[in-house]
Amino acid sequence: MDLSPTPLLARLEAAPAWSVDRHRAMPPAGATLGDVVRALGFEPEGEAAGPAFPGLGTQRLRAGATLSREGDPADALFVVRYGSFKCQRVSEDGYEQVLAFAGPGDVLGFEALHVGRHTTGAVALEDVGVFVLPWAMLREGRRQSPALDHALQVALSRQLARAAEMAQMMAAVAAEVRLARFVQWVSARAAERGLSATRLRLSMGRRDIASLLGVAHETVSRAFTTLADWGLLHVNNRDIEILDAEALRAATRVTRGLPDEPAGARRLARTRLAA
Amino acid sequence: MDLSPTPLLARLEAAPAWSVDRHRAMPPAGATLGDVVRALGFEPEGEAAGPAFPGLGTQRLRAGATLSREGDPADALFVVRYGSFKCQRVSEDGYEQVLAFAGPGDVLGFEALHVGRHTTGAVALEDVGVFVLPWAMLREGRRQSPALDHALQVALSRQLARAAEMAQMMAAVAAEVRLARFVQWVSARAAERGLSATRLRLSMGRRDIASLLGVAHETVSRAFTTLADWGLLHVNNRDIEILDAEALRAATRVTRGLPDEPAGARRLARTRLAA
DNA sequence: CGATCGTTTGACGGTGCTCAATCACCGTGG
DNA sequence: CCACGGTGATTGAGCACCGTCAAACGATCG
Structure with missing residues (x-):
């Protein structure tokens, strides 16, 4: 196990200064539903390329900033535009468990829907940008853009399949x-x-x-x-x-036991890339 | 790891006789969208309690039967009515990995949407009953019944949260x-x-x-x-x-190391329930 | 250039995987 | 009714992998 020396107390009181930028900041705004569809990896159909959608925002975070904290009330869905996150959960004994990594095109915060609170936290691993889709506008947005509706479905399907991949890693x-x-x-x-x-x-x-x-x-x-x-x-x-x-x-391919060292493996002494 | 002595070959050629009943069988039919909403744990609103919905079916399987096999083409979504499943994936080395257990109210087969094929197999652990919602009717069903649409969203949200719980078990x-x-x-x-x-x-x-x-x-x-x-x-x-x-x-609560044997634990020699 | 953090490597002890035998439980057939 | 074989659960013995503790090394940033 990890045992990363990061006790709960330390994490909590260390609430970093840049943590403030997790408050919604959607200055340029002007994002369209089509932009979100594209971020999800689909080509927006005609009607989705319309004007900026009210309520739809964007957010930028610096490396190390937290997008959402476990237990925080959740009022929006996120779609990663660029950069990557780690999704983690803090056990009651204060040690954090990374559950997944998220990159461009991934949806964050959907698990929060059924309880209205984030059940996992998301921390930026590098500078990131995300779309912010408030729950309140989601229904209207999906109605207005069938492409978005479909893209979200598929993205969630991917997300579920990813969970299986994760499990297989630890298997x-x-x-x-x-x-x-x-x-x-x-x-x-x-x-x-x-x-x-x-x-x-x-x-x-x-x-x-x-x-x-x-x-x-x-x-x-x-x-x-x-x-x-x-x-x-x-x-x-x-x-x-x-x-x-x-x-x-x-x-x-080897699930059980140890993989025999491949006989034909070219035994390159581990050399450094930069060397 | 498991190492369950169940090599791929054996599993494949053992395709059991009752496996035939995995072909769609929706004899009584007559299920309404409201029934599905209820199975998902929600109270159907007025409009959902309408007449039987065309295309919506039910399916019963006996213990050990497979609802879906990994790699099979997927054309429908399942909602568990009663009974329980194990969801598993077979590694390339032939050993199977259980990824989750599903019970009443759970949604099965949604991960298949984005590729049109099941990425995990589902095997009944006991006699089970499920609702079958073909992809083709899903859009229309959601349009016709906002309650179903919402219930599905929430169920999927739950499902994603469950994946995190699973990861924490193995953590x-x-x-x-x-x-x-x-x-x-x-x-x-x-x-x-x-x-x-x-x-x-x-x-x-x-x-x-x-x-x-x-x-x-x-x-x-x-x-x-x-x-x-x-x-x-x-x-x-x-x-x-x-x-x-x-x-x-x-x-x-103990993630790392071993849990100290609770001092105050009443040391009941392990006794058999049936004794 | 120093401080801090992340990464690498070492040594040791323990837990869990492997192999194997035994027991309990069933359904079948003698 | 009781052998019989099959499956699943339990328990044991031995060894190796990995978690722990520790230290050295390297990178990054001020």
């Missing part, structure tokens, strides 16, 4: 397998966005990865160097390069 | 803590349905629990007897009785 026994699956997940997400599927830059730290995978952060470090020793990838801090995608896939 | 390090959280989860679900929160009958076997929690099924057995030794609960096969709810809560 594997061996730490290397978990990490291999995580790297593949990051790679797939990058590819979806049109970025390189082999040269990755992680937006999250080892601690967050460890928390997601359910292992100690030292174990993540060791697993990274192990995968590098096997010649599957280069690791330099948060810069990862996949060297042997096929062998990496093979490593993820 | 704990110690097996006893994971199991304690699982028991609490079952208890909470039972209470929601108006059943006893202390006397529980598990609808799933040790293997399935183990798979969900990410431990070996032997470990689940051991953890059960350990919790019983601590006096937290009685265990007799699938019949569980919570003896000390407060101590159980305390046990779930």
Whole structure:
């Protein structure tokens, strides 16, 4: 487990200065329903490309800022425009558990609908921008734009499927397998966005990865160097390069036991990218 | 991990005889949108209590039957009426991973929307009944019944929140803590349905629990007897009785390390319920 | 350039996975 | 009625992986 030395007390009283910018700030506004549809990864149909929709806003946060805090009253839905978040939950014993990472096109805050409060917190891993859709306008917005309605449905469907992927990461026994699956997940997400599927830059730290995978952060470090020793990838801090995608896939296929070190793996001593 | 001795091959060729009843069978039909709303845990408003809705069907399955298989084309949404399911995914190495358990009021198959195929399979743990809402009729149904639209939204929100709960179960390090959280989860679900929160009958076997929690099924057995030794609960096969709810809560609060055996725990030697 | 945080590596101990045997429970058929 | 085989649950023994504690290293930012 993580055991990140971040007791509840410390987190609470440390309410950071920039935390103020989590209050709605939608200065330029002027966003249309079509913009949201596009952010969700769909092409807006004609009627959605209309004028700015009243109530629809945007919000920017700096790295480390929290978009929503667990337990906060929720009055809006968020759609990530750029940047990435970690979604976490704080256990009663004060240790935080990362449940998912969210990137462009992902929907945040929907779990809050059924109780009116956020059940998970969202923290920006880098500078981010989101659309803000107040619950109050959602029904009208969906009525006015069938494309938005459909896009939201599909996005939620994706979200649910993602939860299953997350569970499968934590399902594997061996730490290397978990990490291999995580790297593949990051790679797939990058590819979806049109970025390189082999040269990755992680937006999250080892601690967050460890928390997601359910292992100690030292174990993540060791697993990274192990995968590098096997010649599957280069690791330099948060810069990862996949060297042997096929062998990496093979490593993820092992659920139980340990993956035998691939015989044909080219034993590149782990070298640094920047070197 | 599980390692349930259920290789892919065996599962596939064993396609059971009763598997045929997974083909749509909606003989009595006559279900209304209001029925579905009620199954989702809401009171249907006036207009939803109308006549039978065309396309809306029901389906019954016997214990062990599969409602949907991973990879199958999906053309409908399911709402559980009674009984319970396990939702699972089969890894490429042939071992199955339980991702969640679903009971009355839960929505199944929504993750399939964005790709048109089921990404997880659903297997009945007991005799079950579900409503079948074809995708084709969903839009019209939601338009015709705002109550259904709202109920579905809320149900999906619940579903997403549940995914987070699942992750938190697997987050704990110690097996006893994971199991304690699982028991609490079952208890909470039972209470929601108006059943006893202390006397529980598990609808799933040790293997399935183990798979969900990410431990070996032997470990689940051991953890059960350990919790019983601590006096937290009685265990007799699938019949569980919570003896000390407060101590159980305390046990779930520990995320890292091992929970110290509660000092004041009444050391009831684990006795059998049936004895 | 110093301070702070994140990452890496080491050593050790413990928990849980593996393998295996036993028991309890059923439905079947002798 | 009682063997019989099959499945699921429980318990035991041994070993290895990973969590813990600790320290060194590196990066980033002031």
